[in-house]
Amino acid sequence: MASRLIVKTLSKRHRLCSTSPPFLSKTSASRSASTLVVAEHEGGSIKAQSLSAVVAANSLGHDNPVSLLLAGSSSSLLQAAERAATCHPSISQVLVADSEKFANPLAEPWAKLVQLVQQKGGYSHVIATSGSFGKNILPRAAALLDVSPVTDVVEVNGPNQFVRPIYAGNALCTVRYTGANPCMLTVRSTSFPVPPLAADSKSNGAPISHVDLSTLDEDSIGKSRYIKLSSEDTERPDLGSARIVVTGGRGLKSAENFKMLEKLAEKLGAAVGATRAAVDAGFVPNELQVGQTGKIVAPDLYMAFGVSGAIQHLAGMKDSKVIVAVNKDADAPIFQVADYGLVADLFEVIPELLEKLPEKK
Numbered sequence: 001m002a003s004r005l006i007v008k009t010l011s012k013r014h015r016l017c018s019t020s021p022p023f024l025s026k027t028s029a030s031r032s033a034s035t036l037v038v039a040e041h042e043g044g045s046i047k048a049q050s051l052s053a054v055v056a057a058n059s060l061g062h063d064n065p066v067s068l069l070l071a072g073s074s075s076s077l078l079q080a081a082e083r084a085a086t087c088h089p090s091i092s093q094v095l096v097a098d099s100e101k102f103a104n105p106l107a108e109p110w111a112k113l114v115q116l117v118q119q120k121g122g123y124s125h126v127i128a129t130s131g132s133f134g135k136n137i138l139p140r141a142a143a144l145l146d147v148s149p150v151t152d153v154v155e156v157n158g159p160n161q162f163v164r165p166i167y168a169g170n171a172l173c174t175v176r177y178t179g180a181n182p183c184m185l186t187v188r189s190t191s192f193p194v195p196p197l198a199a200d201s202k203s204n205g206a207p208i209s210h211v212d213l214s215t216l217d218e219d220s221i222g223k224s225r226y227i228k229l230s231s232e233d234t235e236r237p238d239l240g241s242a243r244i245v246v247t248g249g250r251g252l253k254s255a256e257n258f259k260m261l262e263k264l265a266e267k268l269g270a271a272v273g274a275t276r277a278a279v280d281a282g283f284v285p286n287e288l289q290v291g292q293t294g295k296i297v298a299p300d301l302y303m304a305f306g307v308s309g310a311i312q313h314l315a316g317m318k319d320s321k322v323i324v325a326v327n328k329d330a331d332a333p334i335f336q337v338a339d340y341g342l343v344a345d346l347f348e349v350i351p352e353l354l355e356k357l358p359e360k361k
Contacts, residue, residue: 033061034124035057035066035127036118036123036127037053037066037068037126037128038053038137040131041070041072041076041077041080044076046070046087049129051088052190052191053192055192056127056156056187056192057125060156060158061158061159065092067092067123068093068094069113070084070095070097071110072097072102072103073100077098081094081096081208085206086204094207094208096208096209096211097213098210104226105133105137110136111140112144113213114126116211116216117211118182122181123182129186130152130153131189131295138185139151141184147181147183148179148184150184153191154172154191160176168292168314169292188296191319236266236271239273239290240295240296240297242271242297242299244265244271244299244303245297245299245301245317246268246273247272247275247290248261248274248275248283248305249274249275249313250275250277250306251306254283255283258274260351267354268360271299272284273288273290273297273317274288274289275291275307275308276291276310276313279294290316290317291316291317296315296319299321301322301324304317304324304325305327305349306327309325310333323338323339324339325341326344329343330343
């Protein structure tokens with residue numbers, strides 16, 4: 001019996017619903033659920049994106065214990081574990097893998113670690129966020145466990161049914177996982193916001209356990225090596241989690257003109273983003289790229305200057321709460337998704353904004 005494909009139009013998007021043949025067993029749904037969240041930490045704290053993965057884990061069903069896996073070395077790892085134990089009431093256990101092998105996010109040792117922890121814990125689901133960290137590690141870990149991962153999940157409809165975007169975000173595909181455990185997911189953090197916790201819902205502290213690494217297979221760990229981390233030294237918020245994002249496109253014409261956009265971002269307390277065209281032209285580094293092949297953002301306010309609105313860029317920002325676009329081309333596609341649009345020369349608009357906006361305190 002062949003699978004059925006149902007296509008429905010939902011506002012500006014399409015949703016593709018793929019139903020599995022009835023003779024396929026629902027392997028992941030038939031067993032009790034338990035989830036392992038592969039988390040990131042920095043400076044002794046859990047990254048906000050990893051808490052979004054915990055929120056996604058809560059959507060898998062009731063009575064779903066969530067274990068948080070942290071790995072690395074030095075005292076910051078233990079600080080992160082202590083904070084993770086009390087940061088969310090859904091976390092039932094914090095697992096710590098303390099070793100120099102995990103000091104840097106290399107795919108080989110981390111994938112081996114995920115394989116080891118999953119086999120010991122027998123988790124039904126393994127979740128990471130769809131950032132460079134999760135995309136680097138989870139597919140390799142899935143290959144070691146001989147399962148197929150479900151990537152870029154934006155909605156969880158149960159323990160084995162998920163929604164993910166396809167065609168650069170122009171369609172939403174509902175997929176049902178029918179494979180063996182574990183079901184491995186990468187989730188878009190922007191689709192699973194972390195709600196503010198009520199005072200009476202704060203966790204008393206989950207137990208912290210150390211992972212036994214004595215059986216870790218080290219034969220295939222040393223295939224790559226860490227060289228260095230290149231990042232921009234700035235006080236601006238992180239692009240992936242900023243409440244306000246100011247983005248420039250090819251219309252800014254040069255790296256020098258991007259400094260004007262950076263001044264605006266400083267006044268607004270915003271992060272700076274860029275289109276792929278601006279990155280390819282060398283105006284800004286690759287880490288600022290927003291879009292299908294860059295970072296996915298959903299801030300409260302997204303301001304686009306000189307951005308035409310290519311489909312690949314829209315895929316990375318159209319879930320923003322409020323979108324403001326400034327472009328001198330009235331027919332630019334960016335205006336189709338913008339809440340507020342201004343047809344004007346950005347080289348006149350930005351200086352006027354800089355003049356009228358007060359300095360950030």
